[in-house]
Amino acid sequence: KQEVTQIPAALSVPEGENLVLNCSFTDSAIYNLQWFRQDPGKGLTSLLLIQSSQREQTSGRLNASLDKSSGRSTLYIAASQPGDSATYLCAVYLDWGGSQGNLIFGKGTKLSVKP
Amino acid sequence: DTEVTQTPKHLVMGMTNKKSLKCEQHMGHRAMYWYKQKAKKPPELMFVYSYEKLSINESVPSRFSPECPNSSLLNLHLHALQPEDSALYLCASSQVWTSGLSRGDTQYFGPGTRLTVL
Numbered sequence: 001k002q003e004v005t006q007i008p009a010a011l012s013v014p015e016g017e018n019l020v021l022n023c024s025f026t027d028s029a030i031y032n033l034q035w036f037r038q039d040p041g042k043g044l045t046s047l048l049l050i051q052s053s054q055r056e057q058t059s060g061r062l063n064a065s066l067d068k069s070s071g072r073s074t075l076y077i078a079a080s081q082p083g084d085s086a087t088y089l090c091a092v093y094l095d096w097g098g099s100q101g102n103l104i105f106g107k108g109t110k111l112s113v114k115p
Numbered sequence: 116d117t118e119v120t121q122t123p124k125h126l127v128m129g130m131t132n133k134k135s136l137k138c139e140q141h142m143g144h145r146a147m148y149w150y151k152q153k154a155k156k157p158p159e160l161m162f163v164y165s166y167e168k169l170s171i172n173e174s175v176p177s178r179f180s181p182e183c184p185n186s187s188l189l190n191l192h193l194h195a196l197q198p199e200d201s202a203l204y205l206c207a208s209s210q211v212w213t214s215g216l217s218r219g220d221t222q223y224f225g226p227g228t229r230l231t232v233l
Contacts, residue, residue, distance in 0.1 A: 107156065
């Protein structure tokens with residue numbers, strides 16, 4: 001059974017700092033990996049999708065990397081801003097869905113960026 | 116248009132009520148999903164409709180009843196819910212999902228319906 005772990009569970013940083021969020025998964029047989037942002041009580045906003053054949057994706061101040069062989073992904077946020085405060089979820093797409101469905105989430109990292 | 120819409124945004128209901136959640140997408144996607152998310156927990160899959168056919172329905176209580184009237188619409192009918200069913204209900208869609216073989220197509224999520232059961 002695929003398990004997705006995110007470390008740390010919570011992170012507080014001063015504005016302007018660069019930071020890294022970590023995601024690990026137990027089964028390297030994934031199709032894609034996606035990072036989401038979730039504001040309190042709100043739905044999910046897709047940030048970056050990395051296909052299994054890719055090593056990284058970039059969007060603005062965000063950079064996500066994927067190492068399938070080691071079962072790891074990182075989300076790098078440059079020059080953090082208070083508006084980046086949210087919970088960041090990592091999710092892996094399985095090659096075989098089965099009864100779990102095909103998208104498995106980690107529990108998230110709650111980020112707080114202080115002015 | 117990459118938008119998935121959900122109505123209502125908030126819903127408060129008693130344990131004897133019958134209500135429905137609605138989800139709509141106009142991206143031509145043929146797979147639609149319902150997820151349940153409790154506070155401080157990740158989303159958990161409840162149902163998948165692929166080409167308007169229910170593909171997953173395990174361990175979800177029968178008081179939740181999904182319906183897919185057409186490829187753009189997805190409903191979740193609620194009846195005799197319990198307070199522990201209070202959660203954020205998220206709808207998502209993707210190009211396709213085939214039972215037993217996932218292509219991992221990107222899922223697009225709606226903003227969710229915040230459900231409170233009294």
